[in-house]
Each structure stands twice: as structure tokens, then as C-alpha cells.
Amino acid sequence: MTGKRTMTLNLTDAEMRVLDELSARKDITKTAVLRQALRLYQTIDARIEKGEKLLFENDTTKEKAELMLL
């Protein structure tokens, strides 16, 4: 996929810490973290727009919790 563009991102210290931590834990670059975030956000938003819900299920208790997106 060609045509990548560069942009400056202004993040707070806390946001930058989270970005650093995710980048280290997921073994991907900070750019890759943000690209993943964008993909996931778009996917979730598209499904919610279609009337679906995003649920998390506890693997042990099978308890389900709905994630509300604003």
C-alpha cells in the first residue's frame, strides 16, 4: 500500500506514556500502535453504526459487559 503521509501529533505526557507502553508490550512501533487504533476504531464504529453492540465477556465467569462508545 503506497502513499503514506507524515503528520505531527500532539500528545500529553500521559498519552505518550501509554503509547510507549503499548508499543513495548505489543512489540510494534508507535506508528503501528496508532494505525492499529485507527483500524479498530473504524471497525467498531462501522459495526455500531449498523446497530451492533460491542460486548466484553469474562472468559471464566462468562459475564458480559457492554462497551459504550460516545
Added chain:
Amino acid sequence: MTVDISIIYLLDVATGDSVEAELRDAIEQAQLDDWHTKWQPALLAVLQELARKGVPMSQWPQSWHWNWAQKTARVQGLLAFRGFSVAALGETQGLAQVDLTKTCRESNQRGKPFVYLEYLEVAPWNRPKLGAAPRLRGVGSALITAAIASSEDEGFKGRLGLHSLPQADDFYRKIGMTDLGQDVAYQNLRYFEMTSEQARAFFEKEGER
């Protein structure tokens, strides 16, 4: 959308010659038209022949019901998905679709992002197990290579995962993927994963060819 096109070479099984092909990082209308007007009739003929010979359905090509028009329409415009296609001799020879939002299960890379290969299919005339000899060889490998290269490009270090149809299990073992066993949550298909080290080994082996 800009489509990246790489030139690759396939093997013409009948003549032993190499055939120039295009590997494209997209599935576009032209490929869907080929699927509809060329793959579908060819597959139908194969299925009719298998039925006539009394071959049990368990031995039929396991992707016979796949509908590429629906598969691509479902993910249209979503950044999470990407398609690949191989074209040669004026027609589409193979198609693949990947999901970029899933994470690894293998213990050494659990939770890390990877490329999940959702679907990979080669044209009916390129499949070795449908009676006649395949026309072109190397299409499936080219699509797997594209998926691993895409993992590298995304910064996922070549990590790759997939659920395999039983007829393809041996192929994925042969290219060095780890067989993590049957997945009861996914139609009991076997789940395979490739680590960064296995991806490096895969590329080294490909480079030696």
C-alpha cells in the same frame, strides 16, 4: 486507492516454463468478475465431475462455497482488511484476504498484533487435487509470501496466523508454521501461527529458490 503491483513468476506445469504474473495488494472488480465468470463455471464443472464419479463430499474442494463478492463487500472501505490477488495469462489466478486487527495466541508472542489470513484460494484450474494437473504452480505460495511481507510492512515482524481447511494442513506445516491444534471455537479447524523467526526462515528458504 493506489494499488501496489509486483512482478512475480509462476511455473507453467505443462511446459516447465516460468510465467510472468502480477501480485496486486488489492482485490478489485476485475478480479471479482474473473471469479464470477471463470472460476465459478470451472469449479461447477469440477464439482459435477466429482459428483458423477461418486466422490464423497468430504473430498471435494473445501472452499467450494466461498463467495468472494460477498467477502470483499463485507469489508469494503475498512482499514482493518486488505486483499491480495495474483493475475497471469490474462486472468485471476489466486485471491487472499487478511485481517490486521487480531493478535497472536502462540505462547512466545501471545497478544502481539499479526496478520490473520482469513481466506486464500487459488483458481480451480491451479489446484492439484481436482483430477487434472494444475495449470500454474506457485500461486498459493505467492499469496502467503504477500501476507507475510504485509506483516513485515505493518511492523508485525512477519507474524501470521490462520485457520486451515483440512486439505491445506500439510501445506502450512511444510512452510514452517506452528500447528496449535484444532480450534473448537472455529469449526474445529486447525489453527496455525508463524513467529517472526519462522517468517525469517520462510523468506530465507524462498530466497534460495
